[in-house]
Amino acid sequence: MLKAAVIGASGYTGAELAGLIQAHPHLSLAGLYVSESSQDAHKPFSSLYPRWRGVIEQPILPLDDEALSRIHTEADIVLLATTHEVSHDLAAGFLEKGLPVFDLSGAFRVPGEGFYEKFYGFSHQYGDWLGKAAYGLAEWNQEAIKAAQLIAVPGCYPTASLTALKPLQAAGFIADNTKPIISAVSGVTGAGRKASLATSFCEVSFKPYGVLSHRHQPEISHHLDNGVVFQPHLGNFARGILATIYVELKEGVTDEQISNAYHQAYDGQKIVRITDQWPEINDVAGTPFCDLHWAREGNLLIVVSAIDNLLKGAASQAIQCINIHQGFSPVAGLVQE
Numbered sequence: 001m002l003k004a005a006v007i008g009a010s011g012y013t014g015a016e017l018a019g020l021i022q023a024h025p026h027l028s029l030a031g032l033y034v035s036e037s038s039q040d041a042h043k044p045f046s047s048l049y050p051r052w053r054g055v056i057e058q059p060i061l062p063l064d065d066e067a068l069s070r071i072h073t074e075a076d077i078v079l080l081a082t083t084h085e086v087s088h089d090l091a092a093g094f095l096e097k098g099l100p101v102f103d104l105s106g107a108f109r110v111p112g113e114g115f116y117e118k119f120y121g122f123s124h125q126y127g128d129w130l131g132k133a134a135y136g137l138a139e140w141n142q143e144a145i146k147a148a149q150l151i152a153v154p155g156c157y158p159t160a161s162l163t164a165l166k167p168l169q170a171a172g173f174i175a176d177n178t179k180p181i182i183s184a185v186s187g188v189t190g191a192g193r194k195a196s197l198a199t200s201f202c203e204v205s206f207k208p209y210g211v212l213s214h215r216h217q218p219e220i221s222h223h224l225d226n227g228v229v230f231q232p233h234l235g236n237f238a239r240g241i242l243a244t245i246y247v248e249l250k251e252g253v254t255d256e257q258i259s260n261a262y263h264q265a266y267d268g269q270k271i272v273r274i275t276d277q278w279p280e281i282n283d284v285a286g287t288p289f290c291d292l293h294w295a296r297e298g299n300l301l302i303v304v305s306a307i308d309n310l311l312k313g314a315a316s317q318a319i320q321c322i323n324i325h326q327g328f329s330p331v332a333g334l335v336q337e
């Protein structure tokens, strides 16, 4: 068994990771960690997440110096389910000890001068690691994921969007000088577990946010190698993302060609399902799947993509990356084979 330490284990994605790791045939938990000053330090994991009562009883520990040296000596891999700044600060310490790191934050996803200052509000101090990180879009970057020591697991909206758009881009079907338009809605867990007024029960309705300024627009554009317009919305449900994407196709692209592009990309890849009906949040929430369906009229293609933001958008995609990195079945611990 490969021993995996989870940092940020009291958060929403960290908790999903803990659940997936304890149920995985080749992974075991090598510790659950929070910040040194966390109010959750030393609490049993199951007291925060009673759905794992009797399954994961171990305490969540503060990430102090003793914990760091325990991870260095006892863990085989490290998962960072922490904010961008915390992942940025912590990753290099583990990498320099030789440990593979799977980071769920945005800290190592997009290389480029000035990108982190502009979109994340901090100056990146680890350009070497940023340059060496593999982008963990599991169905597309398998060779890079296998070879890298640092895997930057994509954001939730980028996962939903890129999974829908990459087959069209790879086939050369997107009309020149056009930007696909992505209108997406996320459940409130997308904002993390920390209390805030904007995500409190009585405040949440259904609204756009991050208009023309969300950091996932450049992340999607960079990894698609094509500009996009991206508009996120906060929905009044707990988990899931539904992205409706409008694409202008090149003249003459046929339904058969589109169908072939999607089937070539995803047949045999069990996590992405090309469905014969429009995807719904309820069909993917609590699962590692991404559901896709499309329709075309003339040169306009509409493709809809649905995922669970905490799973395919974060924790289960991280497990896919570990599986690929370690040479396990890519869907081990996620889907019955």
Ligand SMILES: NC(=O)C1=CN([C@@H]2O[C@H](COP(=O)(O)OP(=O)(O)OC[C@H]3O[C@@H](n4cnc5c(N)ncnc54)[C@H](OP(=O)(O)O)[C@@H]3O)[C@@H](O)[C@H]2O)C=CC1
Pocket (backbone or CB within 6 Å): 007, 008, 009, 010, 011, 012, 013, 014, 033, 034, 035, 036, 037, 038, 039, 040, 063, 080, 081, 082, 083, 084, 086, 104, 105, 106, 154, 155, 156, 189, 190, 191, 192, 193, 194, 309, 310, 313, 314
């Ligand atoms: N939620 C989502 O849908 C998605 C989130 N992500 C990304 O994944 C990361 C985690 O997100 P999410 O689970 O939602 O976040 P949460 O806010 O729910 O959890 C953050 C976790 O990090 C811990 N933490 C904070 N500071 C430190 C520190 N210095 N050392 C160790 N642990 C620390 C927190 O505990 P404490 O503060 O008590 O120490 C908590 O356990 C973020 O970067 C997010 O952007 C990516 C895709 C989807």
Ligand SMILES: CC(=O)N[C@@H](CCC(=O)OP(=O)(O)O)C(=O)O
Pocket (backbone or CB within 6 Å): 104, 105, 106, 154, 155, 156, 157, 186, 187, 188, 189, 190, 191, 192, 232, 234, 313
């Ligand atoms: C609803 C909500 O607030 N969602 C988050 C996206 C979470 C995500 O994908 O994470 P990364 O920050 O790791 O990219 C947001 O828009 O910031």
